Amino acid sequence: MAVQETTYRDALRLALSEAMSADDSVIIMGEEVGRYGGAYGVTKDLIKDFGGDRVIDTPISEAAIVGAAVGAAMTGLRPVAELMYVDFIGMTMDQLANQAAKIRYMFGGQIGVPMVLRTQGGTGRSAGAQHSQSLEGYVMHTPGLRLAMPATVDDAYHLLRQSLQQPDPVVFIEHKGLYTIKGTLDPDDAPAEWGKAKLLREGDDLVVVTYSRQVHHALVAAETLASQGIEAAVVDLRTLNPLDFDTIGPLVERSGRAMVVSEGAMTCGVAAELSARITEECFDYLEDPVVRVAGEDIPISVSPLLEQNSVPTPKLIVETARKLFI
């Protein structure tokens, strides 16, 4: 397949379609994934190509969707379960955290659960407190679950294809604010290695470590900072489990300053973990405290003004970085 200009949404769809063509054991199941085409259109028309037995519209039963995916994965299928919003993860948490995540370990390595749970999160659509959260911290806090969070069109495709090759359960969290972004995709190009972070921008003054939509905010902020004489490196983690510290550590040691950017609520969040690790591992090299630019410790409002200010913005990233150099 040729190099193409496409969107994050269509790259995801292409990954699913190709995986289903390549492997008959791949099935999709979830609310509105078939005839409706997915709440955000990711599975549009897949039911026409693969039929209702492989693209399965389910009742609104999130716990059983995930639980059925666990049983399917244990008996030879490669299910892709869709959770329409990551905010609904509470409904599924037993099946995800007590079953999928622990089955290999509890059963002494007899069997794994090679399933993918696709979902999406984040702010940006005035969707309110129960449809706008960034709950990756729940997943990252659960040993046994892999966690992928693509920021780019290229990763939307490649990380999803790679997720479908993993021997263990993968939670794959898309960002609702990214579905329409455009980018270049070469499906035949060798993808970046699973579990490795990507250095998207070089810079010797500061390292910004981030993932998902905040990658784009960080890149915008880095351009502004460059115009003001501060060169920030930007690292896209791509996967939070595995977490690639090998890429982050040397960069922080070189610049002596690190900022972690995440939409998730700050307290006990992904940013907290990253900050702690950087502080422990790079302590002797740090010129300043590692700063967390994270989501506020509040629910997300439906008001666009309040919503936008509940999570990091390019402006906040710039202002915070500048304060490190005063």
Added chain:
Amino acid sequence: MKNTSLPQLYEDMRRVRTFEERVGELFVRGQSAGSMLHLSIGEESAAVGVCAQMRDGDTFTTHHRGHGIFLARGADPNRMMAEIAGKDSGYCHGKGGSMHIADMGLGHLGANAIVGGGIPAVVGAGLSARHKKNGAVSIAFFGDGATGQGILYESMNMAALWRLPVVFVCINNQYGMGTRIDQATANPKLHERAAAFGLAARTVDGLDVEEVADAAAELIAGARSGKPAFLAVDCYRFFGHARKDKSPYRDAAEEEAGRKKDPVLQARGKLIASGLLSEADLDALDQKVAAEMDASIEFAVAGEEPQLKSMFRDVYAPSQPEPEPVRTRLDRILAQG
């Protein structure tokens, strides 16, 4: 096809009963891993009657009171007892124990310590069977306590909607921990709920193992041909919820009456009355079973502990790096000086 004659059903029930008695003994001897041991004494007919109708390739999930089901399906009592003792020679190398035992070879997709937690997996296994057209059926075993969990109803609805080869077996021992079924629901006719979802649904008296086996045969055959089912087996939990529970929530008269509903003694009486086996034959059989189960305790006690380094194994697949131990990490960080 398995032998479903009454002598065989009796022997299988006796093996469950004696195994459970030995589990209790293991605990008293202080050689079990913990006290989270839930015995299925009084419920043997459900495990044996249903498992007698299963085939190679079928799969199942069980609950926290699942020893008998696994044994009835063909488990090795040595490896079971070793797992309950937390030993490396157990089915799960001592990581699962009584409540998380599993064996893919026998289609046991896992016991579960979350009430209702193992139920939806059979929906997925049913989807697999449909996809592969392999004729397999998948059976969820759970107690009456799980009828309070929403996941059961989500799962029954999906199985009925998609006409999956799935059977839900509710072993109604009358108690969810210390709460009797009539204190947990206004309608204890549990099969009526399943019927409302469109499942073939029945309740049978667990006193008679042949009755259970006949109902299971019919319902499992139906499930294989796309008519998923629900079977409630009425019985009585002879002892407390777990080993340390002395059942202060029920009185002696109730227990005495409940323990009269003994499926093992019932089958024994029928065998003698029908002339199929004599009392002496049955005593000899019981002794053979006792010796087998005594040996399982010896096997478990003699087994090695798991190696400490196995602690980080099997969090992820063997192809993946193991998580870095906290101790290793601390040494590395603090060595930086």
